[in-house]
Amino acid sequence: MNTTWRKELSVVMENNMDLCEYVCTLSEEEMDIVFDCGFGVEEGLAFTAWTDDYIYFPLCYDGSEWVGSVPRNPKVISTRHQGGG
16 A cells, blocks of 8 residues: 555544644655555655654554654553554
């Protein structure tokens, strides 16, 4: 399945109800590079992005890639398992 980090990040930010602007280690052009996020080989570039409330980063399992997140500041919520199925 083809995607971009911008698209994947937008989905996770929406799920987190995180409507803030983000800062990212990737350029605007790099955020829009299309890659296959399905099983096989990792194709997405490494990155870190952050808002006032969350930190975002790439996760993978067996070559499948997606965006993970954790709260930027301590909260009384548990962090779910990241990166595996």
